[in-house]
Amino acid sequence: MNIPHPAWIEIDTAQFRKNLAEIRLMIGDRHFCLPVKANAYGHGLCPIGKIAEDAGVNSLGVARLKEALLLRESGLQIPIILFGPAHEDQIDAALRLSIEPTISSKYKAELFAKKCKKKLKVHLEIDTGMRRTGVREENALDLLSYVDQLDCFDVVGIYSHLATADTPNDPFALKQIDAFRKIAEAVANRGIRCHLANSGGVAFYPASHFDMVRPGLLAYGYLPNAMEHPQIKPILSLKAKVSYFKVVEPDTGISYGHEYHTRSRSRIATIPIGYGDGYRRAFSQASVLIRSKLYPIAGTICMDQFMVDLGSAGEAYVGDEVTLIGQIPEEISLWSLAKKINSTPYELLCSFNERLPRFYF
Numbered sequence: 309m310n311i312p313h314p315a316w317i318e319i320d321t322a323q324f325r326k327n328l329a330e331i332r333l334m335i336g337d338r339h340f341c342l343p344v345k346a347n348a349y350g351h352g353l354c355p356i357g358k359i360a361e362d363a364g365v366n367s368l369g370v371a372r373l374k375e376a377l378l379l380r381e382s383g384l385q386i387p388i389i390l391f392g393p394a395h396e397d398q399i400d401a402a403l404r405l406s407i408e409p410t411i412s413s414k415y416k417a418e419l420f421a422k423k424c425k426k427k428l429k430v431h432l433e434i435d436t437g438m439r440r441t442g443v444r445e446e447n448a449l450d451l452l453s454y455v456d457q458l459d460c461f462d463v464v465g466i467y468s469h470l471a472t473a474d475t476p477n478d479p480f481a482l483k484q485i486d487a488f489r490k491i492a493e494a495v496a497n498r499g500i501r502c503h504l505a506n507s508g509g510v511a512f513y514p515a516s517h518f519d520m521v522r523p524g525l526l527a528y529g530y531l532p533n534a535m536e537h538p539q540i541k542p543i544l545s546l547k548a549k550v551s552y553f554k555v556v557e558p559d560t561g562i563s564y565g566h567e568y569h570t571r572s573r574s575r576i577a578t579i580p581i582g583y584g585d586g587y588r589r590a591f592s593q594a595s596v597l598i599r600s601k602l603y604p605i606a607g608t609i610c611m612d613q614f615m616v617d618l619g620s621a622g623e624a625y626v627g628d629e630v631t632l633i634g635q636i637p638e639e640i641s642l643w644s645l646a647k648k649i650n651s652t653p654y655e656l657l658c659s660f661n662e663r664l665p666r667f668y669f
């Protein structure tokens with residue numbers, strides 16, 4: 309049933325396709341894996357997966373089996389790669405869903421091999437400096453030959469992850485690229501796809517592109533260093549409708565704890581979205597856009613709603629559209645909100661939950 313919603317997310321699908329096309333220009337005919345973990349960075353797992361598949365993206369990347377299951381249930385046939393160390397109890401499902409899991413140690417390879425019924429496509433994970441998962445770079449070839457002799461895997465990829473690629477010319481990122489190049493050269497005749505680049509790698513380190521790339525944030529329109537890109541733009545807006553309006557006297561305390569007091573006789577609008585939707589309490593210092601004007605949030609953000617101070621002359625009517633996150637002005641961009649609360653677009657995008665319906669234009 310289609311019911312009206314007081315607060316929602318809008319996704320600009322035309323701009324999303326532009327972002328994908330722009331990345332395609334940057335990487336040529338290399339394999340393009342789009343990370344869609346965490347509900348496609350909050351943009352909606354299956355709709356984003358479908359658009360990406362239609363746009364010629366080569367595979368999707370997930371962090372949980374459940375995400376792969378949802379994609380397959382929605383009818384997507386595109387290859388799916390499961391990032392991060394897979395657990396042995398995931399092997400049956402990996403085969404059934406025909407996804408490509410990660411093997412990140414000899415021990416994992418052995419556990420997998422015991423359960424393997426038919427040849428499973430896998431990616432080997434090498435640690436070149438992230439120090440999270442994967443075998444050390446000096447053991448990469450050893451892991452490959454070990455996995456080969458188990459004879460139940462088809463090694464289709466070897467990958468590593470960049471730790472410091474959010475800005476250009478980082479010496480450690482260059483060091484990781486160098487380390488990974490040695491591995492790529494050593495397996496060059498095997499037809500294995502070598503991949504290293506996240507968004508920072510794709511945007512700032514062409515030498516990290518190798519055979520395949522995995523840009524998430526960039527595809528959703530954000531450069532990891534908060535700069536603007538001429539073609540790649542954010543595709544998500546967060547909106548709501550004014551639900552209430554009142555006028556209060558000067559020095560009136562607003563919301564829980566009365567942490568905010570009006571300066572003058574003020575018009576106060578109530579907006580029906582709160583931290584229960586993922587609009588964080590820390591945003592209490594932010595502003596929102598109503599009728600093309602920015603107004604400050606008044607007081608603590610509640611679970612389902614918050615108030616806005618329109619001052620003595622601001623105009624807003626019940627039912628007016630409010631933009632909480634959008635592309636212009638700069639004050640309501642996701643990056644500026646993120647900086648305000650010492651967060652990142654990554655974290656904020658993931659916090660918008662399923663209570664907010666997503667609409668695709």
Ligand SMILES: *Cc1c(COP(=O)(O)O)cnc(C)c1O
Pocket residue numbers: 343345391392469505506507508522523524525526
């Ligand atoms: C999430 C993830 C990415 C994407 O990172 P971005 O910074 O969003 O581009 C790439 N590779 C792996 C293994 C990941 O888990």
